[in-house]
Amino acid sequence: MRTLQVKLGDRSYPIYLGEGLLARAGEFLKEAGCGERVGVVTNPTVAGLYLKPFQEALSRAGFRVTSILVADGEEHKSLKSLAAVYDQLIRARFDRGSCIVALGGGVIGDLAGFAAATFLRGVPYVQVPTTLLAQVDSSVGGKTGINHREGKNLIGAFYQPRVVVIDLAALRTLPRREFLAGLAEVVKYGIIEDPALFALLEEKLERVIALEPDLLEEAVGASCAIKARVVEKDEREEDYRSVLNFGHTIGHALESLTAYEKFLHGEAIAIGMTQAASISVRQGLCDEESRRRIGLLLRKAGLPTEIPSLIRVEDLVKKMEVDKKSAGGKVKFVLCEGIGKTQFCWLSAEEIAARLSA
């Protein structure tokens, strides 16, 4: 087991990472000072796989567990689901000392975290991510929230968990396509901050995809460590935290233009990163060899790297302009300077279009 720390003063918390940690959740919750009452928010798919043993593990440690199920899928990260979670917390007479546990992927983590942030003006919560994407990204850093029909994550709060428990064994039941999409975010950490992680993936990708425990721990641990450092520098995304959006400006626009149906998040980000690397080369920031390595690694992982021909560059650029990170007609782009270093760059619609079409 590996232990990392997210250092945020009185909001600091540990990340535990290893195989079989679901069974040890009770001990981590106790250590985090959680009260006796625990509400486990999860979805039917994850519940079918893990809820029973997870509940038993908590009960053995003396916790009284209420399970709260939310339907599966991004469309249920909604105000309606949130209201249903509140209703169940109130019906079960949860109080300020009660604790919420998010057992699942990013949808569950974001929704349960936001419920915790706002129930009785804030109760403790714990992230137990079961997808690779949630393990390396959404479970760490305290971004919680729900979608609005006009856009994703428009409603939410920065609210840190008390502890993050990452059981790498849960990845064995994750569909391969979802695992590979999650891997796109791991590649991202390599590009923005960690040449050694990038090289590890280049060298041992097959073994990571085969879920070799040591390599998984190394890849997920390195990702979480980078995420933690970035969040420590800029918890509320006032500036530097947006480095995590490398590949996301184009990626979000692609997801939105394809109605969130064609691509998993990580797949859209894989295309976005490849294109961001190309723009970086054309801006004179990135060498051609690094760009080539990025595209190659993503393709080796079975991820898409090209903008589908049916999508028009002008539509893509228009979407970026309404993104919540745009301002004054320019879009804040994260570009890379080779592998392991980034630079922020404000680009106009015309500049992006020209560099994407070149």
Add this chain to the structure above:
Amino acid sequence: MRTLQVKLGDRSYPIYLGEGLLARAGEFLKEAGCGERVGVVTNPTVAGLYLKPFQEALSRAGFRVTSILVADGEEHKSLKSLAAVYDQLIRARFDRGSCIVALGGGVIGDLAGFAAATFLRGVPYVQVPTTLLAQVDSSVGGKTGINHREGKNLIGAFYQPRVVVIDLAALRTLPRREFLAGLAEVVKYGIIEDPALFALLEEKLERVIALEPDLLEEAVGASCAIKARVVEKDEREEDYRSVLNFGHTIGHALESLTAYEKFLHGEAIAIGMTQAASISVRQGLCDEESRRRIGLLLRKAGLPTEIPSLIRVEDLVKKMEVDKKSAGGKVKFVLCEGIGKTQFCWLSAEEIAARLSA
């Protein structure tokens, strides 16, 4: 004009207090660093009285104002109203630099503050309280939230405003009954921390009720100063902040038992404070003379001090037990040691019933 500071590190903010400050709101918003886009959340009653000149004052200062109306009344401090506020913020393309202003009483302040806390994971907001209750209590300290059908303020966040602008002139349009109810909270500050404020009210009550500017500024200023000091000590109500609940344990139970129809909040609190003083005497904490002065001052202000005979003590006590401040079968009571000093005391249902009936 008087200026107070709420000192909470990087969440610190000023409170401006005086006559005619609505017209100067633009300057305060600028100083607070608010962006160009401002959403003024208010209700039809307050809008009819103040919205037009307030909007003009902001426009003169260069702000672009969108007004967002919420129906009048506690029952609209709901998830439904909140969703409507989100919809309007999104329709008006508010971004992270946009600012929300709460123009109204406690319902507007709590709802608008919670919308600000959760829109785009938090945008700046400003409190412009127009009722005495909101000026001395709810606008300061960052408690925001909405009601659930099972209880008040069950959903919310601690989220501090950027500035509080208190225009004492707004009290001239406040119905007398609401003014007097607000005065109950001013009396509370005297009892819990400020013998001089209590004496001022005893001596000059008629002139305060006649809205003499100097006395209003003194009474509201002293109240806000105490609230600020308490919040600085314990922002998230982990312990000491609950001193502000003097009179509220019984008061809340009374409001709930009478379906929030018979008493205004301050009226229920006036009864609660008188009864808490009696319990304090019977606990041997408070002298009889202080108890007498508390009852006398509240009655002089036209406020009720007796539990209505139709309400049974056992029902009242049962309500207190389900209050969110109860734990392990005991209720956390704030008792007074004369005027200006308090003590926390955990009492069982039987103990409370015995002391109330004595």
